[in-house]
Amino acid sequence: MNDAKHPSRPADPAQSEGDVNSSPNRAAWQQTHLDDASRALLARDSAAFLHQSVSTPCLAAIRHAEGVYIEDVAGRRYLDFHGNNVHHVGYAHPHVVGAIKAQLDALSFAPRRFASERAVELAETLSQRFASLTGQPGRVLFTTGGSDAVEVAIKLARIATGRFKVLGFWDSFHGAGFGASSVGGEALFRHGTAVGPLMPGTGHVAPFGCYRCPYGHAEHAVDADGQPDLTRCRLACAAMVKYVLEREGDVAAVVAEPARAVPFIPPPGYWRAVREACNAHGTLLIFDEIPTGLGKTGRFFAAEHDGAAPDIVVLGKALGGGVLPIAACIARSDLNVAGAYAFGHYTHEKNPVTAAAALATLEVIEREGLVENAARVGAHALARLREMKQRHALIGDVRGRGLLLGIDLVHDRASKAPATDVADRVLYRALARGLSFKTTMGNVMTLTPPLVTTQAQMDEALDIVEACLAEEAREGRQQTR
Numbered sequence: 001m002n003d004a005k006h007p008s009r010p011a012d013p014a015q016s017e018g019d020v021n022s023s024p025n026r027a028a029w030q031q032t033h034l035d036d037a038s039r040a041l042l043a044r045d046s047a048a049f050l051h052q053s054v055s056t057p058c059l060a061a062i063r064h065a066e067g068v069y070i071e072d073v074a075g076r077r078y079l080d081f082h083g084n085n086v087h088h089v090g091y092a093h094p095h096v097v098g099a100i101k102a103q104l105d106a107l108s109f110a111p112r113r114f115a116s117e118r119a120v121e122l123a124e125t126l127s128q129r130f131a132s133l134t135g136q137p138g139r140v141l142f143t144t145g146g147s148d149a150v151e152v153a154i155k156l157a158r159i160a161t162g163r164f165k166v167l168g169f170w171d172s173f174h175g176a177g178f179g180a181s182s183v184g185g186e187a188l189f190r191h192g193t194a195v196g197p198l199m200p201g202t203g204h205v206a207p208f209g210c211y212r213c214p215y216g217h218a219e220h221a222v223d224a225d226g227q228p229d230l231t232r233c234r235l236a237c238a239a240m241v242k243y244v245l246e247r248e249g250d251v252a253a254v255v256a257e258p259a260r261a262v263p264f265i266p267p268p269g270y271w272r273a274v275r276e277a278c279n280a281h282g283t284l285l286i287f288d289e290i291p292t293g294l295g296k297t298g299r300f301f302a303a304e305h306d307g308a309a310p311d312i313v314v315l316g317k318a319l320g321g322g323v324l325p326i327a328a329c330i331a332r333s334d335l336n337v338a339g340a341y342a343f344g345h346y347t348h349e350k351n352p353v354t355a356a357a358a359l360a361t362l363e364v365i366e367r368e369g370l371v372e373n374a375a376r377v378g379a380h381a382l383a384r385l386r387e388m389k390q391r392h393a394l395i396g397d398v399r400g401r402g403l404l405l406g407i408d409l410v411h412d413r414a415s416k417a418p419a420t421d422v423a424d425r426v427l428y429r430a431l432a433r434g435l436s437f438k439t440t441m442g443n444v445m446t447l448t449p450p451l452v453t454t455q456a457q458m459d460e461a462l463d464i465v466e467a468c469l470a471e472e473a474r475e476g477r478q479q480t481r
């Protein structure tokens with residue numbers, strides 16, 4: 001293969017929503033922690049799969065997943081505070097697994113031209129949820145993955161508005177498909193020269209993110225308690241969205257995560273200001289709640305925190321109960337205007353088994369009070385992280401909502417220089433102690449435990465985080481400086 005034909009730059013962890021497999025500390029970890037069986041399976045995985053930066057070659061091999069835990073082939077158990085945000089109800093929840101088994105016996109597939117009871121029931125349930133968020137009834141389309149559901153949302157917005165432009169945010173991720181990665185702003189998925197031209201008509205603005213405000217307000221955007229100081233920053237991040245919508249005049253949709261999975265939490269009033277700008281310019285607001293919906297942030301929809309209703313919401317990941325792939329695009333029912341097109345023609349649109357998994361998942365979330373648990377355990381965790389920040393100079397900022405938590409590591413608090421090398425070492429130290437999480441943008445330890453996490457499990461994980469930070473402060477710096 002001629003490399004000149006495949007120009008690509010190495011994956012830059014500082015521009016990635018996940019830790020990349022080129023980490024310098026990975027090989028050392030593997031040297032110590034893998035057994036022969038793991039090595040053999042990893043070798044086969046590496047030989048069989050196309051390589052890419054956030055999966056193959058893989059870190060380790062897995063043999064069991066249950067509740068909050070995963071167990072690798074070498075027999076090591078980890079609290080899984082990553083879980084790709086699919087494991088809201090915990091891995092292998094008996095109610096979800098039971099519902100899938102029962103549905104397999106009753107009806108295992110429905111071709112698209114046939115209505116299926118389970119799929120209809122799920123669409124009705126999600127429509128009601130959408131109505132409780134927006135005050136308007138919703139209509140639904142199912143896909144197999146989140147990226148596809150984002151494509152559906154974009155196409156629907158184009159058809160409904162008769163416009164083609166879409167505004168997204170730098171550093172956001174909405175999926176690996178062409179439409180989704182075009183509106184997404186993450187370099188790892190865009191690499192212009194390697195992938196080639198993306199979807200025309202997509203623009204991007206810098207996102208909100210007070211601690212590292214891209215509009216240069218970071219020094220005064222946050223007050224002494226870490227709360228956004230809106231009298232001083234005046235929401236430049238929202239003003240920029242308004243500016244673009246006004247200048248372009250014909251944008252079909254703004255596509256965004258209401259709470260950024262990095263994580264970054266929007267400053268108060270941000271989404272209300274964007275909503276007003278959308279209303280003023282005939283632009284639809286699409287919220288991608290694929291990782292953050294279904295209770296992760298301590299409310300069923302992440303958007304519930306911000307008092308701004310979207311026109312379209314996309315859910316995915318945990319919707320299949322951490323077992324099966326299913327995602328949903330839920331739109332205001334008056335956007336049901338594309339009956340003459342096939343804009344979401346996915347094979348598993350009416351699949352009764354994935355629908356049964358989703359219905360069972362929603363039942364578990366409701367019956368076990370998981371949204372409330374996420375709010376309670378998340379608040380406890382954030383309070384502990386704030387205390388931890390006082391003891392560890394490596395922590396520049398802690399932030400989060402519910403069970404979406406971030407620890408922004410810095411070399412020093414004055415410069416806020418991202419401590420990417422430190423975060424990577426801390427990740428492998430934590431894995432060695434039985435905690436899995438992911439690093440985001442290179443230096444943010446991102447903890448996204450399942451909604452079933454107990455306070456005791458959260459404390460165990462935070463004890464590991466603190467021990468790793470202390471160890472890093474003692475020993476780590478000599479390794480890079």
Ligand SMILES: Cc1ncc(COP(=O)(O)O)c(C=O)c1O
Pocket residue numbers: 145146147148150173174175176257261288290291316317327
């Ligand atoms: C915000 C967001 N949108 C979309 C996606 C894509 O979902 P999927 O991987 O199911 O295509 C992801 C996946 O990580 C995501 O985090």
